[in-house]
Amino acid sequence: MPELPEVETVRRGLEPAMQGAVISDAQVLRADLRWPFPANMAARLTGHSVTALRRRSKYILIDLSSAETLIIHLGMSGRILISGQVQGTYVHDHPPLEKHDHVVFDMANGARITFNDARRFGAMDLAPTASVETHWLLEKLGPEPLGNAFDQTYLWGALQGRKTPIKTALLDQRIVAGLGNIYVCEVLHRCKIAPTRQAGRISRIRSDTLVPAIRQVLTEAIDVGGSSLQDHRQTNGELGYFQHAFRAYGRENLPCLTDGCLGTIGRIVQSGRSTFYCPQCQR
DNA sequence: ATGGGGGCCTGCCGGC
DNA sequence: TGCCGGCAGGCCCCCA
Numbered sequence: 001m002p003e004l005p006e007v008e009t010v011r012r013g014l015e016p017a018m019q020g021a022v023i024s025d026a027q028v029l030r031a032d033l034r035w036p037f038p039a040n041m042a043a044r045l046t047g048h049s050v051t052a053l054r055r056r057s058k059y060i061l062i063d064l065s066s067a068e069t070l071i072i073h074l075g076m077s078g079r080i081l082i083s084g085q086v087q088g089t090y091v092h093d094h095p096p097l098e099k100h101d102h103v104v105f106d107m108a109n110g111a112r113i114t115f116n117d118a119r120r121f122g123a124m125d126l127a128p129t130a131s132v133e134t135h136w137l138l139e140k141l142g143p144e145p146l147g148n149a150f151d152q153t154y155l156w157g158a159l160q161g162r163k164t165p166i167k168t169a170l171l172d173q174r175i176v177a178g179l180g181n182i183y184v185c186e187v188l189h190r191c192k193i194a195p196t197r198q199a200g201r202i203s204r205i206r207s208d209t210l211v212p213a214i215r216q217v218l219t220e221a222i223d224v225g226g227s228s229l230q231d232h233r234q235t236n237g238e239l240g241y242f243q244h245a246f247r248a249y250g251r252e253n254l255p256c257l258t259d260g261c262l263g264t265i266g267r268i269v270q271s272g273r274s275t276f277y278c279p280q281c282q283r
Numbered sequence: 284a285t286g287g288g289g290g291c292c293t294g295c296c297g298g299c
Numbered sequence: 300t301g302c303c304g305g306c307a308g309g310c311c312c313c314c315a
Contacts, residue, residue, distance in 0.1 A: 006308075119309095
């Protein structure tokens with residue numbers, strides 16, 4: 001799934017197709033993804049218009065005229081396809097239903113939105129818009145990494161006393177909400193911090209470098225994700241062009257790209273997940 | 284309270 | 300060609 005930049009790219013892709021538009025028909029093709037869909041989901045969506053498309057961490061929030069918000073998480077393999085008309089322009093024909101297409105929205109404006117999720121780690125739920133932030137999936141999330149509440153003082157404070165490796169701490173959505181395995185690897189490589197270092201034992205100086213690095217990596221990834229929106233078929237949870245800019249992730253046994261570093265990227269497993277890093281320059 | 288591991292699912296890829 | 304193990308962008312839950 002998509003990490004924050006991919007989810008933001010999907011949100012931006014949905015905007016021209018859904019913003020202000022009425023959901024004329026919602027097809028719900030199975031009873032659940034990771035959890036059961038909310039009761040009568042199709043009926044609670046049909047006939048209502050979309051008043052806003054927001055994102056919180058890796059969740060897409062679709063506000064409806066019914067005063068309910070559709071919460072969507074793409075899990076590991078969630079994708080979204082847009083077909084039909086988008087703002088009066090024909091994008092492409094509705095494709096035949098594919099395996100793992102689970103939910104389909106037909107919009108009154110001629111757009112069709114198809115949700116596909118092979119592994120079904122994704123989720124959908126409905127909650128009152130007024131209290132959506134207190135939904136059980138959202139209430140424990142930490143600050144948005146691109147928001148004002150996430151600053152150097154906050155992160156430093158959040159890391160204090162933590163014995164868990166910094167890699168694991170940055171993946172903890174209660175500390176900062178939206179980073180996933182790829183971008184944490186990239187951030188730690190840029191900051192030359194060993195992923196195994198105990199979170200609470202990182203100096204203030206080095207902790208302070210994490211905040212701008214996190215912002216930069218996410219912003220750069222969102223920027224290139226935007227270019228993949230030209231073709232609405234690409235409005236899915238796939239990694240965008242930023243994957244060509246990875247400097248650590250997926251580069252096991254390849255030379256480290258840090259200036260002046262002669263190291264080789266290695267792979268270790270932390271909390272059951274692969275960590276790619278350079279043992280030479282990341283300390 | 285914190286930290287580690289299991290589990291949820293399917294698809295793909297490399298090795299035999 | 301076929302089977303099997305290992306791997307994958309997430310995150311909740313249980314146990315120590």
